[in-house]
Amino acid sequence: MGGPPYAGGVPDVPALSLRGLWRRFGQKIAVAGVDLDVPAGSFYGLVGPNGAGKTTTLLMSTGLLRPDAGLVQVHGVDVWADPLRAKSILGVLPDGVRLFDRLTGAQLITYSALLHGIDRETAAARTKDLLQAVDLVADADTLVIDYSAGMAKKVALACAMVHAPRLLVLDEPFEAVDPISAANIRDILTVYVAGGGTVIISSHVMDLVQRMCDHVAVLGSGRILAAGTLEEVRAGQSLEDRFVELVGGRRGGEGLAWLHSSSG
Amino acid sequence: MVALLVRLKLRLLVNGLKRSPWVAIGFAVGALYGTGVLLGVLATLGYVSTQLFELREMVAVFAGTGLVLAWWVVPLVAFGLDATIDPARFATFPIPRGRLLVGLAVAGLIGIPGLLTVVGAFGSTILWRDDPRAVAAGLVGAALAVVTCVIGSRALTAALAPLVVRRNVREVGVALALVPLVVIAPVMARLVPAGFDLREAELGPAVRAVGWSPLGAAWALPADVAMERWGQAGGRLAVALATIVALALWWRRGLGRVLVEPVRETTKKRDRGLGLFGRLPATPLGAVVARCLTYWARDPRYAMAVVLVPVVPVVFALVDPGGSLVLLAAPLAGFLMGWGISADVAYDGTAFWMHVTSPLRGSADRWGRAIAAGALGTVVVVVLSVASALVAHRPEAIPALVGCSLGALGTSLGVASVVSALVVYPVRQPGDSPFSLRQGATMPAFLTQIGGWALVGSLMSPTIVLAALALAGGRDWAGWAAFAAGPVLGAGVLATGARLGGRLLERTQPELLRRLLAMT
Numbered sequence: 054m055g056g057p058p059y060a061g062g063v064p065d066v067p068a069l070s071l072r073g074l075w076r077r078f079g080q081k082i083a084v085a086g087v088d089l090d091v092p093a094g095s096f097y098g099l100v101g102p103n104g105a106g107k108t109t110t111l112l113m114s115t116g117l118l119r120p121d122a123g124l125v126q127v128h129g130v131d132v133w134a135d136p137l138r139a140k141s142i143l144g145v146l147p148d149g150v151r152l153f154d155r156l157t158g159a160q161l162i163t164y165s166a167l168l169h170g171i172d173r174e175t176a177a178a179r180t181k182d183l184l185q186a187v188d189l190v191a192d193a194d195t196l197v198i199d200y201s202a203g204m205a206k207k208v209a210l211a212c213a214m215v216h217a218p219r220l221l222v223l224d225e226p227f228e229a230v231d232p233i234s235a236a237n238i239r240d241i242l243t244v245y246v247a248g249g250g251t252v253i254i255s256s257h258v259m260d261l262v263q264r265m266c267d268h269v270a271v272l273g274s275g276r277i278l279a280a281g282t283l284e285e286v287r288a289g290q291s292l293e294d295r296f297v298e299l300v301g302g303r304r305g306g307e308g309l310a311w312l313h314s315s316s317g
Numbered sequence: 318m319v320a321l322l323v324r325l326k327l328r329l330l331v332n333g334l335k336r337s338p339w340v341a342i343g344f345a346v347g348a349l350y351g352t353g354v355l356l357g358v359l360a361t362l363g364y365v366s367t368q369l370f371e372l373r374e375m376v377a378v379f380a381g382t383g384l385v386l387a388w389w390v391v392p393l394v395a396f397g398l399d400a401t402i403d404p405a406r407f408a409t410f411p412i413p414r415g416r417l418l419v420g421l422a423v424a425g426l427i428g429i430p431g432l433l434t435v436v437g438a439f440g441s442t443i444l445w446r447d448d449p450r451a452v453a454a455g456l457v458g459a460a461l462a463v464v465t466c467v468i469g470s471r472a473l474t475a476a477l478a479p480l481v482v483r484r485n486v487r488e489v490g491v492a493l494a495l496v497p498l499v500v501i502a503p504v505m506a507r508l509v510p511a512g513f514d515l516r517e518a519e520l521g522p523a524v525r526a527v528g529w530s531p532l533g534a535a536w537a538l539p540a541d542v543a544m545e546r547w548g549q550a551g552g553r554l555a556v557a558l559a560t561i562v563a564l565a566l567w568w569r570r571g572l573g574r575v576l577v578e579p580v581r582e583t584t585k586k587r588d589r590g591l592g593l594f595g596r597l598p599a600t601p602l603g604a605v606v607a608r609c610l611t612y613w614a615r616d617p618r619y620a621m622a623v624v625l626v627p628v629v630p631v632v633f634a635l636v637d638p639g640g641s642l643v644l645l646a647a648p649l650a651g652f653l654m655g656w657g658i659s660a661d662v663a664y665d666g667t668a669f670w671m672h673v674t675s676p677l678r679g680s681a682d683r684w685g686r687a688i689a690a691g692a693l694g695t696v697v698v699v700v701l702s703v704a705s706a707l708v709a710h711r712p713e714a715i716p717a718l719v720g721c722s723l724g725a726l727g728t729s730l731g732v733a734s735v736v737s738a739l740v741v742y743p744v745r746q747p748g749d750s751p752f753s754l755r756q757g758a759t760m761p762a763f764l765t766q767i768g769g770w771a772l773v774g775s776l777m778s779p780t781i782v783l784a785a786l787a788l789a790g791g792r793d794w795a796g797w798a799a800f801a802a803g804p805v806l807g808a809g810v811l812a813t814g815a816r817l818g819g820r821l822l823e824r825t826q827p828e829l830l831r832r833l834l835a836m837t
Contacts, residue, residue: 117673119827136823141676150667150834153608155615163594167604168675176599177591194589196615212671 605685727807731814
């Protein structure tokens with residue numbers, strides 16, 4: 054990548070600010086009034102059980118899904134009122150979507166760069182850097198449709214970063230990614246944050262969030278259950294224990310006695 | 318196992334109906350239509366049953382064979398494999414293959430086509446109503462034929478699945494499979510001589526041959542019994558049973574392969590460098606054009622549209638040799654290629670998110686898609702206009718044809734640019750079998766298509782009138798007027814459509830994406 058994406062002083066405006074975010078699908082309320090401030094320059098983890106509304110919240114924060122109510126601001130720019138300006142400072146990795154998979158990896162990253170109005174030379178240089186950073190140089194000329202799930206994740210991540218956004222929103226960025234690539238991506242993100250950028254990731258791997266993030270928010274049933282610095286949210290426990298305490302729903306190991314092979 | 322799979326199929330059917338009222342309406346329309354066809358067929362058979370024995374035998378054998386053939390071939394090319402119960406989904410369950418086979422076969426009959434086939438097949442015994450023994454034989458034959466229908470269609474799909482999933486085989490295969498289907502009707506129309514009379518035609522040998530084939534043997538059974546040709550009846554029964562056994566074994570083998578080696582699409586296609594992305598202007602608009610053109614070449618769903626373009630004039634020329642029908646090919650191709658982009662966003666599927674998250678102007682999205690399709694379309698319609706005019710020995714029609722075709726292209730591109738910013742409907746996803754059709758809310762899609770076509774037609778009416786005047790006879794001025802009016806009006810509609818569509822798209826793209834997400 055060409056230098057730190059966002060150098061200089063960090064203004065007081067949060068990188069992402071959500072106010073009263075609501076969204077329902079039919080009968081089900083997916084997100085029920087989320088307020089959240091993600092400070093600029095933070096590495097923010099969004100955790101929650103399956104179906105807690107993480108993906109819906111992130112989709113609405115990035116202009117991909119219109120909220121029923123609420124305000125989303127990226128560095129003070131209203132995503133839903135001024136989408137073009139907001140989107141040029143926003144990098145997104147959605148989960149569970151396709152890519153333009155008849156393009157090669159290099160073409161896909163270039164496409165993303167050109168869509169963001171980056172000139173040819175810069176696009177070419179950044180594509181090369183990014184392919185190297187996510188270990189896809191050898192597969193740069195392979196069609197994305199032939200990529201494995203992890204490779205597709207990595208090329209999508211490269212697409213999200215090619216225009217040097219000020220805020221990166223990554224939904225489950227490490228799913229299906231091998232440990233070495235995951236470590237490399239972690240390094241890239243850490244350097245990016247050190248350079249003044251802001252990262253939000255969603256995950257349900259507590260251990261990963263605890264190691265990477267300096268801030269964390271716990272989402273349950275469409276509401277924020279706790280949010281703040283990692284230390285504040287953890288309150289002295291491990292993140293996993295605290296998470297279980299907040300969300301609830303743990304069962305003991307009893308039941309399923311028939312599952313023991315000896316009983317069959 | 319049989320009861321379980323039948324219940325599963327019914328449950329899937331009911332849940333599908335519950336998901337959207339449009340699906341239910343579509344189902345009701347299909348059921349009504351099917352019932353109508355069935356009643357018509359039964360009434361015809363009732364009438365035929367009063368006719369000569371030879372005619373009854375011929376109708377039973379030919380119609381029955383056609384039914385079996387339809388079951389075998391149509392799912393492969395037209396309506397898509399019924400993947401509601403995909404054998405591969407049972408790969409992880411320890412089900413004996415034989416029982417799975419029977420269960421899948423019976424479940425395959427659940428649904429409108431299966432029900433209609435069963436009723437129709439057993440109803441066809443009305444042909445032999447004056448001879449109880451023949452009716453009994455007819456019932457046996459009908460049962461055998463229904464089994465042949467289902468097992469044959471399953472065996473074919475299972476056997477072809479691994480072939481079909483390899484993309485390069487598939488692209489060629491689809492085109493090759495479609496061409497004869499499109500061409501067969503006009504060829505038949507040519508082959509059957511004018512003034513064809515059933516009574517004089519010597520169809521005996523054909524009836525006999527088809528009656529001995531695996532497709533027709535079961536249907537020929539009652540006629541043999543009625544005539545007390547016992548030896549022949551035994552032979553045909555043997556052929557019918559052997560067909561079923563052979564198909565079942567073939568299917569069993571195919572099923573075994575599907576269960577053990579789930580087919581997965583693979584290509585080892587590579588593309589050095591950036592391709593068109595390195596050659597077209599490095600702007601958002603240039604990037605969209607490059608992406609779309611790459612897809613026209615590489616995505617079979619687009620490539621098929623291009624492959625089919627030359628087929629249309631060939632069909633027209635065959636239907637009306639030496640006549641003027643072929644002149645319609647170029648305007649039609651222009652319209653079809655332009656209208657093709659009405660499905661563009663749907664074809665993107667959820668990959669469309671990349672456009673939504675980038676600060677891409679709606680108009681750049683619209684223009685990019687239109688320019689890519691328009692560039693290809695312009696080449697196609699100009700070549701087709703000149704070629705079809707020469708084939709029809711009407712070189713004076715070239716200006717009118719070029720004008721009208723370019724007008725059709727531009728107008729349909731413009732209207733489609735607006736339509737595809739408003740509506741997305743389920744289409745095949747990239748990587749799906751080309752033989753599958755997504756079921757879903759087809760009614761709104763249908764209505765939008767009709768509305769869009771009507772709009773294209775009315776916007777094009779001045780050009781159409783001028784071109785018609787020129788083609789009707791010797792009015793050169795009208796031809797040149799169409800030559801000028803077509804492109805100008807087309808360009809005007811395209812510019813308006815791209816602007817309006819772009820502005821709409823900036824508002825609607827999150828909703829489009831949400832609907833695309835809901836479809837996957």
